[in-house]
Amino acid sequence: MADEGMVVLDGTELRDLDLRLPVPDGPVAGAMALQLAESEASTRLFGISLPENIRSTALRTIREADDLDFLSEVFHDSDALRSLIQKFLLVVADQLKDDPLVVSVLNGNALRIVLDDEDDFAMLAENLFTDLDADDNGKLSKNDISNALLRMGVQLGVPPIRESESTDLLSNIIKKHGAEGEEKLGQSQFADLLQTILQDLADALSKKHVTVIREVKVINGSKLKKTLENQKLFNEVLEKLFLEWKTYTNGQEDKELRGFLEVEGLEFGLPSSESSEAVALLYDQIFSEINKDKITGDLERDAFQVIVKDILEKIAQQLEEDPIFIDLEC
Structure with missing residues (x-):
């Protein structure tokens, strides 16, 4: 799709x-x-x-x-x-x-990709019909066209329906094709009406683009980079981390530095690995390059700070070069 x-x-x-x-x-x-x-x-x-x-x-x-x-x-x-x-x-x-x-x-291109492939569109229309036919009676009302468009969403190039705006593009197209009311439609009729509306919408968007803000979080390492660039602040962060590391390990050599940094690093810009699989994979990559034999609970201050600085710089650089996107719409 x-x-x-x-x-x-x-x-x-x-x-x-x-x-x-x-x-x-x-x-x-x-x-x-x-x-x-x-x-x-x-x-x-x-x-x-x-x-x-x-x-x-x-x-x-x-x-x-x-x-x-x-x-x-x-x-x-x-x-x-x-x-x-x-x-x-x-x-x-x-x-x-x-x-x-x-x-x-939104410029209509995504909609045209779906509409130009008959098999893709047929599958899309069938899935939408099945999902909306909660009673499994093989009929939907014309009002359900709006629900189908809502389910397609921005990912497939459909702008949101703004019913309060009389000039709203999609609302006007829905009204133009009479896709309102309780009149019942079978699956074939539903697909035909949906196709007509999407074709009209694609044409309209090609002439007048619609821009929609997405619920997507971008993790680009900006906050972490600011910490690294402020030498005084960064030294304070390293000192605080070292003291907390000593408390965290209490001399134990089997404590994981990764787990420690994931918890303590949130306040100065490290992303949480729980936020997305991509963040977890980033940590896998960075920490796989660290010599674990050198990371023990009795690390001295200088050695600890060298290792941590290296880790943070690598994470910041990786995020700047390849930001991570977290879809909050899911």
């Missing part, structure tokens, strides 16, 4: 300080200035609106760093306004570097 391609937004798109949207001359109130800054960010991020947590954190960061409250200010010239918009973009970019957003830009 097809899976609509994902795009990782890590802030790179916001670091070009040449604004794409025009900046008005003359006084601009803070609320309008914020709208301009958010519109500039949205233009660069495939048209998405900034999630509220990112927006509010950016405003708080600017307020704390520059004693500047967007909403209470009036910007009297375009240079001052442009400078503030640029600052807003960079603050959001820093947030996305640490915690990237993952989006799918």
